[in-house]
Amino acid sequence: MTPAPTRVTPPKPLRHAMAALSLLAASTVPAAFAQQVSPQTPGHMLAMEPLAQAFSLADAASAHAIWYSSTDGMAADPAKAGQLVTSGAVFLPKGTAPAGGWPVVAWAHGTVGIGDNCAPSRNPRSERDAEYLNSWLKEGYAIVATDYQGLGTPGPHAYLNSRAAAHSTLDSLRAALSNKALQLSEKIVIVGQSQGAAAAFATAGFASAYAPELKILGTVATGTPHSGKLTKDGKIQYRASRAEQERVDTSIAYILYIAAVANQSDPSLPAQSVLSDKGLAAMKAAETTCVQPMFDVVKNEQLSWTNTFKTDFMSYYAKPFNQGKFPTLKLAAPVFLGIGGADVDAPTQFQQDLVEQSCEAGSIVEAHTYPGLDHSQTVNRSFQDSRLFARKLIQGEAVKGNCRAHATASR
Structure with missing residues (x-):
């Protein structure tokens, strides 16, 4: 049974600001509200409203716009970082939640722009992303989708900032899991494409220190931006000719x-x-x-x-x-890397370098390269493989990875 759209009751210091939300249309970002509240802890659900139907997904039983507190990932000193308001969305699959709740896909979106008007929760999903996210819904996953810091809420968007993306993603999970009406399981798979693939990989790296209570079972990333192997003088070989x-x-x-x-x-x-x-x-x-x-x-x-x-x-x-570098290449849980053989946005070789370097660091990596496919085409083509990877994680089966096979193929 899916929950009816509800407003979350905030702690007393926030209630005066929340009253303003009753005057706002569903899925309209409450900018005045976001400027007034001063959340003290990360991952607190500040508000949940029905998401406008135009911004929902065809295979979602219900969709909700959310606003939650998250730690500023752009602070000069992370130890002294304050709390911000971040927005996002939650999509629930059709049907009855299994015992223990819906397993969760934490969706980290690709580049949409840096203006507040580009925030995913304020727009219809692209045709590609809608197909991909609907596929996860049909597999029985709830989707918790952050907009990222500063995208749809006050302040600059922390574009390609790994720490900020990780905080936004992990705190969206904390907020969603705190709402028992959503019937979410603690079993989580982080999924991302392009900018979101980097965010997903980084989130997996930051999770154990920033949000150790979350049960991150693994990560799925397609079109992952990476600097590749540097030249002898320490430079990135990007668009070099x-x-x-x-x-x-x-x-x-x-x-x-x-x-x-x-x-x-x-x-x-x-x-x-x-x-x-x-x-x-x-x-x-x-x-x-x-x-x-x-x-x-x-x-x-x-x-x-x-x-x-x-x-x-x-x-x-x-x-x-x-600031976009990954905190570690040794991830605590398995990672699926989907690579387009004709990707020029996140060059194929750079992504294959990430596989090699992650394997060398000790990560369990399942890598798939899709010949002839570009940055965007790889997303949905890879799903038939990544869904099996995720299913193993959810069912508690071991994922061995294919580092050795990938190393042999790259020689």
């Missing part, structure tokens, strides 16, 4: 999002020092333009690496790139 530098490249949109966030949050990284006039204009558009229209901006403006950047952007943005 002259031809790659001079062609129009939609992946520039991702760098413009990094530049826009850094420009908003870090005075030491003014965008005009690295971006051309053409690049600065595009970065301004990136502040509020969601990802698919942003790809169009890149194509319409004919942006290439040579006409967008005045200097080496990798070196200039070393600080935000470092």
Whole structure:
């Protein structure tokens, strides 16, 4: 039996702010509310409202917009980080929850943009993501889907910041699990694509220290961004050839999002020092333009690496790139890595380097490479494999991984 949409009763200091929510339409982000509350502990469910039908999923029995407290992942000193309000959504599958509750997929979404208007809980899911998430629902998983820090709530979106993504994901789980009406199991699989794949991998790495009470059984990641093996002088071999530098490249949109966030949050990284006039204009558009229209901006403006950047952007943005690094490559639970054989957004070789390095670190890795498939196509093609991986985790079966086979194939 799925729960009726309910409002969560907050502790007394928050009740005055919560009254404002009764005046708001379902799934509208309560910005005034988010600015008023001062949550003291992470993972506290501040509000749960019905999600607008247009933003739900076809195979969900019910869908809920949520707002919860989460630790600031962008704080200079993590030990002194305060609490923020973060938003997200919960989707429940159709049917009757099994004994112990619905197993949970913690969904970490891919790049959507950095403007509040791009937050996934405020928009219909893309066709690709809707198909993928519906597949998990049909498998009998509830989905807890964070929007991430600063996406749909006050403050800059912590784009590709590993700690912030992990906090947002883990605290969304804490909040959802605290609501017994949702009938969620403690069995959790973290699932992510692209930006979300990096978030999922990072979340698995941060979980034991940040949220040790959560039972993270494993991780599924597709199209995982990774720096790959560095050159002898310590540089990342990304778009290194002259031809790659001079062609129009939609992946520039991702760098413009990094530049826009850094420009908003870090005075030491003014965008005009690295971006051309053409690049600065595009970065301004990136502040509020969601990802698919942003790809169009890149194509319409004919942006290439040579006409967008005045200097080496990798070196200039070393600080935000470092904030995107994984806390460890040795994960406590098994990880499934789905890799497109024709992925140019998160280059195939870089992802295969992640497999090799994670195996060397001692992680249990089940890696699958899908020949000829790009960054996006891999998501749904991989499901027939990742669902079996997840099913083993939920049923308590051992996952042995395929590190040895992958190492042999890469030689």
